[in-house]
Amino acid sequence: MLSIFSTSLILQWSLLSLIIYLIISLIKWLQFKFNCLNCFERQSIPGPKPSFWFGNLPEYIQNPFVTLNKWSNKYGSYFGYFFGNRPILVINDRDAIYEILIQNGSKFPNRQKSDVELEPFQSSLLNQRDKAWKHARRILTPAFTAHKMSMETTRQAIDLSVKRMIESMEKKLSKNNSDELLLNITQHMNSVTLDVICRLAFNMNDTDVHEDHSSFRKMVVDFMQQSSDPTLRIIEYFPSLKNILHFLFYFFGNGKLLQTISQKLDNEISKYYQEKLRNHLEEKSAKKNNRKINILDFMIEQQELGNLNELQLIGNAVVILLAGYETTATGLSFTLYLLAKHPDWQEKLRKEILENFNDDYDYCQFDQYRSELLDCIWYESLRLYPPVISFITRQLETGIDEYHMENLDINITKNMTILVPTWEVHHNEKYWPRPNEFDPNRNDLPIPGNTNVNKNSAFQAFGSGPRNCIGGNLALSESRAVIVALLKHYQFDLIDDPNSERFTKIDSNTGLIKLRCPTVIIHPEKDIWLRVTKIC
Numbered sequence: 001m002l003s004i005f006s007t008s009l010i011l012q013w014s015l016l017s018l019i020i021y022l023i024i025s026l027i028k029w030l031q032f033k034f035n036c037l038n039c040f041e042r043q044s045i046p047g048p049k050p051s052f053w054f055g056n057l058p059e060y061i062q063n064p065f066v067t068l069n070k071w072s073n074k075y076g077s078y079f080g081y082f083f084g085n086r087p088i089l090v091i092n093d094r095d096a097i098y099e100i101l102i103q104n105g106s107k108f109p110n111r112q113k114s115d116v117e118l119e120p121f122q123s124s125l126l127n128q129r130d131k132a133w134k135h136a137r138r139i140l141t142p143a144f145t146a147h148k149m150s151m152e153t154t155r156q157a158i159d160l161s162v163k164r165m166i167e168s169m170e171k172k173l174s175k176n177n178s179d180e181l182l183l184n185i186t187q188h189m190n191s192v193t194l195d196v197i198c199r200l201a202f203n204m205n206d207t208d209v210h211e212d213h214s215s216f217r218k219m220v221v222d223f224m225q226q227s228s229d230p231t232l233r234i235i236e237y238f239p240s241l242k243n244i245l246h247f248l249f250y251f252f253g254n255g256k257l258l259q260t261i262s263q264k265l266d267n268e269i270s271k272y273y274q275e276k277l278r279n280h281l282e283e284k285s286a287k288k289n290n291r292k293i294n295i296l297d298f299m300i301e302q303q304e305l306g307n308l309n310e311l312q313l314i315g316n317a318v319v320i321l322l323a324g325y326e327t328t329a330t331g332l333s334f335t336l337y338l339l340a341k342h343p344d345w346q347e348k349l350r351k352e353i354l355e356n357f358n359d360d361y362d363y364c365q366f367d368q369y370r371s372e373l374l375d376c377i378w379y380e381s382l383r384l385y386p387p388v389i390s391f392i393t394r395q396l397e398t399g400i401d402e403y404h405m406e407n408l409d410i411n412i413t414k415n416m417t418i419l420v421p422t423w424e425v426h427h428n429e430k431y432w433p434r435p436n437e438f439d440p441n442r443n444d445l446p447i448p449g450n451t452n453v454n455k456n457s458a459f460q461a462f463g464s465g466p467r468n469c470i471g472g473n474l475a476l477s478e479s480r481a482v483i484v485a486l487l488k489h490y491q492f493d494l495i496d497d498p499n500s501e502r503f504t505k506i507d508s509n510t511g512l513i514k515l516r517c518p519t520v521i522i523h524p525e526k527d528i529w530l531r532v533t534k535i536c
């Protein structure tokens, strides 16, 4: 009898404790929600009104590209919105961008922490934070710095890839028995940039990426196009369910594709590593074997020194592949589209190329000969169509709670994320008059050697400051070689029949190509096709 009584008393107390615990948690959560959702209002920072449960996520997620544009037009040089619980401060002002990314860049070393923690990305430069990121960046930077890395290997890799691109186009022209053909430019640019990165980062010298039905290219392109996987979308709404949703992503979603890509690259790295080891034993020439010739050599050396573990090596390799190929390919596709749309610029550049590059030119003589005109055209294309948008985010270094931003006279707190909206900054009339026009004559383009633009933070195609794009120089070198080779051999024209399937659709309000943005990289609604005519 006594025992029944005491059991029921314990149960009652347990229930009561549980209820008290739940009430306290609820009060704490409501307090947090209230404080968080008021953080912009308290400082009179304008922005759309958030809903209690999901902040501004429902409106934002419908079409982030269009929504951010709408809010920027409405609220001006800075505003705040809520990505679920997370306060995002959007900064459109050039001086404020300079203050955060460059002047005080060391206080903001972190990108927005993602709820979607996918390996191997999580162990890569892209997602690491604070000290771990600084360490990784310091040891990987030499692999991208021309004077340290073997320039010869980079040049060879680019040159061979460009020659294979030309061969593949030639094959199509001769199959068609004509000097003129409609070509899928997006596909060719994906192939050439994927080829370069495979050679440099994985020592894969004989891929099938230039073939129309390349399974490797298809796998990588599919992964990039589908990363708005529904399971990942749900994590954004319910971060607390991320473990179970990650499980679903890997077993039923796009995660399988990511694992296949990682596995393939892992195999290539192991193959190369074994080969290096064999050569080392056979030749016993330490000097020769320590030669670092490509990005993979640098990473393997850092792994041997204990600076990178296996997961970090594969993570960085996958990120270099994914970050390195599609960005550059997208930039090149838009550049060629713009040259086709502006035949005067195309002709001017071709004339200069033909005058300065002789017949036995290897396409990578960019060190000896630099065309300012070519650089202006490429940078203006990246200004008009920046391939990467909504990716330049910053958070305070761990341990710093608050920062007073002088330019806007507001406080940035540790839970806020700053977002630099690349598209909006690049199309801001204040910084770029007639922003929707293609004008390579603009003075403020950051072409190499232009000292006027040190403080011009209105160009953000590669981000700025300590956490900027690590591969910008490689992208420039590749793009120069591809453009030189293509303009030397072919003329490019737009397909002007609006009823053609291959016609590139234009937004009637802006006069620019109609775009979509499945992840952080912009794309035309369909691949870019151009009329290509052989000239020599």
Ligand code: HEM
Binding pocket: 125, 126, 127, 137, 197, 319, 320, 321, 323, 324, 325, 327, 328, 331, 386, 387, 388, 391, 392, 393, 460, 461, 462, 463, 464, 465, 466, 467, 468, 469, 470, 471, 472, 474, 475
């Ligand atoms: C036209 C081509 C490219 C564009 C437009 C581009 C754009 C960007 C942007 C906007 C960022 C963020 C910068 C920031 O937060 O301030 C970034 C970061 C990065 N990019 Fe690029 N990128 C390009 C080519 C490349 C290439 C060729 C590679 C490597 C082979 C690469 C590797 C990376 C990596 C690893 C990061 C992260 C850096 C870090 O967090 O420290 N990118 N890129």
